[in-house]
Amino acid sequence: MGYVSSAALVPAVLAGDERAIARMLSRAESASAEARDALDTMFAKAGRAHVVGITGVPGSGKSTLVAKLAAAVRASGRTIGIVAVDPSSPYSGGAILGDRIRMTDLGGDRGVFVRSMATRGALGGLAGGTLESVDVLDAAGFDVVVIETVGVGQDEVEVARAAHTTVVVSAPGLGDDIQAIKAGVLEIADIHVVSKCDKPDADRTVADLKTMLAIGLATGHRRAWHPPVVPVTALRDEGVAVLLEAIDRHREALQTSGEMAVRRRDIAERRLLRAGEEMLRERFAQHRDGQIAALLDELVQRRRSPRACARTLLQTLRIGE
Amino acid sequence: MGYVSSAALVPAVLAGDERAIARMLSRAESASAEARDALDTMFAKAGRAHVVGITGVPGSGKSTLVAKLAAAVRASGRTIGIVAVDPSSPYSGGAILGDRIRMTDLGGDRGVFVRSMATRGALGGLAGGTLESVDVLDAAGFDVVVIETVGVGQDEVEVARAAHTTVVVSAPGLGDDIQAIKAGVLEIADIHVVSKCDKPDADRTVADLKTMLAIGLATGHRRAWHPPVVPVTALRDEGVAVLLEAIDRHREALQTSGEMAVRRRDIAERRLLRAGEEMLRERFAQHRDGQIAALLDELVQRRRSPRACARTLLQTLRIGE
Numbered sequence: 001m002g003y004v005s006s007a008a009l010v011p012a013v014l015a016g017d018e019r020a021i022a023r024m025l026s027r028a029e030s031a032s033a034e035a036r037d038a039l040d041t042m043f044a045k046a047g048r049a050h051v052v053g054i055t056g057v058p059g060s061g062k063s064t065l066v067a068k069l070a071a072a073v074r075a076s077g078r079t080i081g082i083v084a085v086d087p088s089s090p091y092s093g094g095a096i097l098g099d100r101i102r103m104t105d106l107g108g109d110r111g112v113f114v115r116s117m118a119t120r121g122a123l124g125g126l127a128g129g130t131l132e133s134v135d136v137l138d139a140a141g142f143d144v145v146v147i148e149t150v151g152v153g154q155d156e157v158e159v160a161r162a163a164h165t166t167v168v169v170s171a172p173g174l175g176d177d178i179q180a181i182k183a184g185v186l187e188i189a190d191i192h193v194v195s196k197c198d199k200p201d202a203d204r205t206v207a208d209l210k211t212m213l214a215i216g217l218a219t220g221h222r223r224a225w226h227p228p229v230v231p232v233t234a235l236r237d238e239g240v241a242v243l244l245e246a247i248d249r250h251r252e253a254l255q256t257s258g259e260m261a262v263r264r265r266d267i268a269e270r271r272l273l274r275a276g277e278e279m280l281r282e283r284f285a286q287h288r289d290g291q292i293a294a295l296l297d298e299l300v301q302r303r304r305s306p307r308a309c310a311r312t313l314l315q316t317l318r319i320g321e
Numbered sequence: 322m323g324y325v326s327s328a329a330l331v332p333a334v335l336a337g338d339e340r341a342i343a344r345m346l347s348r349a350e351s352a353s354a355e356a357r358d359a360l361d362t363m364f365a366k367a368g369r370a371h372v373v374g375i376t377g378v379p380g381s382g383k384s385t386l387v388a389k390l391a392a393a394v395r396a397s398g399r400t401i402g403i404v405a406v407d408p409s410s411p412y413s414g415g416a417i418l419g420d421r422i423r424m425t426d427l428g429g430d431r432g433v434f435v436r437s438m439a440t441r442g443a444l445g446g447l448a449g450g451t452l453e454s455v456d457v458l459d460a461a462g463f464d465v466v467v468i469e470t471v472g473v474g475q476d477e478v479e480v481a482r483a484a485h486t487t488v489v490v491s492a493p494g495l496g497d498d499i500q501a502i503k504a505g506v507l508e509i510a511d512i513h514v515v516s517k518c519d520k521p522d523a524d525r526t527v528a529d530l531k532t533m534l535a536i537g538l539a540t541g542h543r544r545a546w547h548p549p550v551v552p553v554t555a556l557r558d559e560g561v562a563v564l565l566e567a568i569d570r571h572r573e574a575l576q577t578s579g580e581m582a583v584r585r586r587d588i589a590e591r592r593l594l595r596a597g598e599e600m601l602r603e604r605f606a607q608h609r610d611g612q613i614a615a616l617l618d619e620l621v622q623r624r625r626s627p628r629a630c631a632r633t634l635l636q637t638l639r640i641g642e
Contacts, residue, residue, distance in 0.1 A: 040626035047623055131627075268620040272613075273605055275631035276638075277598050284594055292593075299589040302368055305361035306452075310596035314639075317597075 006038035013140050014045060018110060021140050025115050028132035039132050046138035049081075049145040050251050053162065055188075056169030057150070061195040064234045065169060065243075066148050070112050072244045073144050079111040081137030084148040085130055113137060131162055131271060144247075158274075161188060162267055164260065165250045167243070169193045172205040189227050191246045197231040197239065206231055224257050225250065283317045291316045327359035334461050335366060339431060342461050346436050349453035360453050367459035370402075370466045371572050374483065376509075377490030378471070382516040385555045386490060386564075387469050391433050393565045394465050400432040402458030405469040406451055434458060452483055452592060479595075482509060483588055485581065486571045488564070490514045493526040510548050512567045518552040518560065527552055545578050546571065604638040612637045 004020075006027055012020030024042070027035035054069075056062045066082060073080040115133060130147060137145045147163055168189035173196075192213075194206050209229050228246050232239035254260035284292065295312055298304045325341075327348055333341030345363070348356035375390075377383045387403060394401040436454060451468060458466045468484055489510035494517075513534075515527050530550050549567050553560035575581035605613065616633055619625045 036628065040628065043626050044623050264621050265617060268617050269609075271627050272616060272620055272630050272634060273602065275627035276601055276605070276634045279628070279631045279635060280597055280601060281594065284597070288590075295593060296586060296589050299593055300585050302365050305364050306592050306596035307357065307361065307600070309593050310600050313593060313597045314600060317635075 006032070006035035010038050010041050013042070013136060016110075016141050018113065021113060021136060022115075024136050025133050028136055029117055029129040031129055039135065042132065042135040042139040046135040049134075049138040049142055050165065050247075051134060051138070051145050051147065051163045052247055053147045053149065053166040054169065055149045055166065056171070056193075056195070060169040060171040061234060062148055062150075062169050065193065065195055065232060065240075066146060068234045068237060068240045069146070069244060070114075072240050074109060074111050076244065078143035079141070080144045080146065081113045081140070081142035082115065082146045082148060083130055083133045083137065084114065084116045085150075113140075113142065131274075134162070158270065161270065164254060164263060165190050165247055167191045167193055167247070169195050170205055170209060171195045172197075172199045172202040190225065190250050191243070192227055192229040193239075193243060194229060194231045195234060197233045198236065202231065224259070225253050280317065284313070287317065327353070327356040331359050331362050334363070334457060337431075337462050339434065342434060342457060343436075345457050346454050349457055350438055350450040352450055360456065363453065363456040363460045367456040370455075370459040370463055371486065371568075372455060372459070372466050372468065372484045373568055374468045374470065374487040375490065376470045376487065377492070377514075377516075381490040381492040382555060383469055383471075383490050386514065386516055386553060386561075387467060389555045389558060389561045390467070390564060391435075393561050395430060395432050397565065399464035400462070401465045401467065402434045402461070402463035403436065403467045403469060404451060404454045404458065405435065405437045406471075434461075434463065452595075455483070479591065482591065485575060485584060485588075486511050486568055488512045488514055488568070490516050491526055491530060492516045493518075493520045493523040511546065511571050512564070513548055513550040514560075514564060515550060515552050516555060518554045519557065523552065545580070546574050601638065605634070608638065 004023065006024065009020045009024050013024050024035070024038065028039055028042075054062060054066055063084070066084070070080050070082065115137075117130060117133065134145050134147060166188050168191070170192065172194065192209050194202055194209065196202065197206075206229055213227060213229070230239055230243045230246055232243060234240060254263060292313065295309045295316070299306065299309050325344065327345065330341045330345050334345050345356070345359065349360055349363075375383060375387055384405070387405070391401050391403065436458075438451060438454065455466050455468060487509050489512075491513065493515065513530050515523055515530065517523065518527075527550055534548060534550070551560055551564045551567055553564060555561060572581075575584060613634065616630045616637070620627065620630050
């Protein structure tokens with residue numbers, strides 16, 4: 001099968017064709033200009049899936065958990081698409097989850113689609129392709145779309161916040177450094193999972209989390225939804241059904257309370273701002289050798305401040321359009 | 322001592338007054354509008370310090386290393402300012418490094434200044450304050466300014482790339498997940514440190530790094546500077562002097578090869594783009610309830626794509642100026 005234009009792929013993707021989906025995801029990931037209109041169509045056709053962000057520190061066993069969750073979703077009669085965002089380099093290629101899934105019973109099941117995304121070099125661009133990949137899987141008809149991220153950097157947190165339901169995975173026995181970092185993502189959790197609950201200190205981790213949540217509630221962060229703490233031992237399939245139940249309950253709560261509309265608007269706001277920033281970066285790259293070069297000279301020589309130069313930059317970039 | 326305007330603090334900061342520096346750093350961190358002109362002056366007066374980024378995964382022993390490096394810099398007759406960026410939440414407050422330094426011989430030494438920066442909630446804003454804090458310490462006359470970050474997210478990588486010399490810290494015995502993430506920051510290293518070299522598998526970590534570097538060279542990433550791998554056991558002060566020597570050698574190599582000018586321009590470019598993005602976010606926040614609300618409606622209803630809305634957004638935000 002030779003090259004197929006993105007426009008020509010659209011009907012096949014909407015019909016759920018696996019190879020077409022894979023190709024469209026590649027184009028979302030590479031941010032190919034040729035695919036822009038097709039991806040806009042994906043965006044327009046999306047909006048039906050329940051988008052679940054699953055994030056946690058390295059070593060928390062996210063990938064195994066996601067594989068088991070996928071099996072549980074399938075057992076409930078629904079389909080699931082997974083976008084695994086791996087901030088590691090080309091060395092590892094981010095294919096870990098894919099491999100793990102293939103090793104399980106789910107290999108060959110057309111109701112599960114897994115995509116591991118590499119980052120584009122050390123800098124940026126990650127989230128854009130991720131959100132568009134979610135659109136593709138959503139438009140292709142998957143009932144649940146999971147975004148799996150490593151919950152440590154700002155970008156990962158932001159991707160997780162693109163979800164309707166965010167699951168934060170903690171594991172017992174990780175070092176203090178790691179637990180401290182994890183604290184930064186605690187507040188975004190709709191559901192907490194403590195993984196690897198066959199480990200001896202799992203009870204303490206569950207208790208610690210409950211205490212932190214209680215403190216949060218006591219200081220005024222009272223909400224209609226109280227994030228549950230779900231202990232899971234993914235390797236033994238313990239707790240996975242409870243997790244899926246919690247995810248489904250959260251979705252229901254979002255709809256019943258009217259919070260879903262608030263969340264959709266919040267997601268749209270982040271996405272709009274992100275698209276604006278991407279467009280700014282594109283125009284910056286286009287004009288780098290032109291008017292921007294003179295601005296950079298002033299900045300290197302510290303003759304004008306970054307803010308003053310940025311003001312000129314925004315004015316300059318208007319011209320480009 | 323009551324409130325002092327940022328403008329009034331400037332001369333004291335430039336004279337190296339500790340309390341004035343601390344106050345100015347607080348204003349850089351909170352991005353106070355009142356401090357903008359003063360921070361612009363800081364930027365204008367900066368440019369003399371050697372800026373060293375030190376990054377590594379959680380658990381790699383960065384903070385201990387930085388404390389020991391600070392002692393070595395002092396022993397060489399120079400002064401050092403440290404900005405430690407901690408992506409953890411208000412729970413931990415990011416004060417770990419400060420406490421650790423105070424526990425060492427350096428407490429009370431006016432040639433060392435340590436600032437731990439918390440992030441502003443779960444989202445964004447981190448890097449702007451960081452770069453301005455580096456300006457403050459640079460303008461205050463510190464010879465070496467260290468930015469310590471956790472090298473896992475894009476933001477951390479970007480902050481590290483604001484440095485003249487970037488040190489990436491690896492540690493033996495961390496899990497595969499963590500090592501995989503680390504791979505993403507390997508390519509930005511000017512110097513590699515393997516910390517905790519009293520551990521049994523340290524030799525393997527050193528060998529692995531050298532192999533990865535050799536592969537990098539073999540695939541065409543040849544540069545004038547070959548990143549050394551420095552084994553360190555910070556708790557026993559072993560290797561710290563070698564690290565400082567490598568940092569000094571790198572600075573010299575940057576200057577001799579003309580690469581320093583290239584790097585300064587690269588740093589300015591990133592900074593300009595970042596300032597532009599910040600300004601975009603500010604204007605976005607200012608107009609959120611106005612014209613942007615209608616755009617968001619269209620996006621929530623998927624009537625127009627994020628890119629199409631972003632184009633309108635950039636046009637809309639021009640009006641604000």
